[in-house]
Amino acid sequence: MDMERYHRQIILPGFGEAAQNKLQQAKILVIGAGGLGCPALQYLAAAGVGTIGIVDYDAVDYSNLHRQTLYSASDVGKLKAETAAKKINELNADIQIDAYSTKLDNSNALDIIANYSLVLDGTDNFATRYLVNDACVLLDKPLIYGAVLRFEGQAGVFNLADGAGLKTNYRDLFPQPPLPSDVPSCAGAGVLGVLPGIIGTLQATEALKIIANIGKPLCNMVITYNILTNRFYEFTVTPCNKNNYLVPKNSAEFAAFNYDWFCNLIYNNYEISVSEFDALRLNESIMVIDVREQGEFPPIDEFECINIPLGQITDYSIEDCSAENIILICQSGKRSAHALEIMRKKYAARRILSLQGGISEWKKHNSAIRK
Amino acid sequence: MKQHRILAFGIIAEKIDAAETTIEGANDSEELLRILYLKYPQLSGMKFTVSINRKIIHGNQLLAEGDEIGLLPPFSGG
Incomplete structure (x- = not known):
């Protein structure tokens, strides 16, 4: 053990050589060598984590440099996993670094993650977040979560048992992925470089605490931090039992689970309640399409809608429709859900929703409405 | 009438x-x-998690006077 290099942390009360040994034995996988991954990798390597894996299939882009501080201008165009590995090897040549310049998916996630004792999520899309989460639940690995948007970030620790033995995971925090049309693109939303710097360092902090067995890790907790207001909030994550059926139970189910489908096409993510529908009707930018057959009872007098029967939906174009929200309705919500699937495949970027429970449900709640 | 303070994120x-x-x-x-959707129709259809007094809830929960509500959307960026 390099006593001189790690002297300043070894002398900390509650740390000592014992903790430093634990860091040396530890194997951490950092998924994503971007805004969150870069600071995390630097601090984990500096602290002496013995084995660090880096997964990233992307190459360094010029617009990454304002926040991904492991890279310099001369690295633009080079693969991130390899470049990050090289940089942290220069920082600390005594640790083992594994670079995976590969896209993590159902076919390789379990094999890669199995080699490590702890996983750090530095990814930038929901499909991969759910995939990494499920792999960690299946393999029983703690997962350190982090995410950012503009001036705010979140961090937390999943799949680590607390004193009572309770373990929660990402699906307990966010059982449903957001609608793709509601997710700002990485390029479009913007972020101040310091924000992932802080959140990524928070993630590394949690990793070090867990391995060294010091302090109180964010077990079953998520914190949010806003860099503009300096406000930190801590939330307790509780189990969401009704979603447990969605988590793959074994490697075969994991390999078969379509994460892109889950995030993009599963229709009940696009269903809205009567309350949400009524709220949207007060908003100008909607178009309501009734997919029942012509002349079906009861007629709709209470609000404007156009009637395009389900059989004609495939050929119906909404390209000239400027409405922000397209809401599909039918008698019970079944046909509109079907229409939704058809339209979503054609118009993935549009906000297309289906009324849950249909006109039956709506009429029950709105027996006295006039237009 | 009961009043509840709502914290909004992201x-x-x-x-x-x-x-x-x-x-x-x-x-x-x-x-x-x-009531929230009527006040802010732009939130309709959005997926977010609700907390009461900094504890995540799933499903309907009764509210007491003074309970603080949090609205947490998923963050994607990394």
């Missing part, structure tokens, strides 16, 4: 243009959401 705070707001007249969390 894209929800952006959509309602505020980090905090107040909802009146809600006795349980489902009622609170109904």
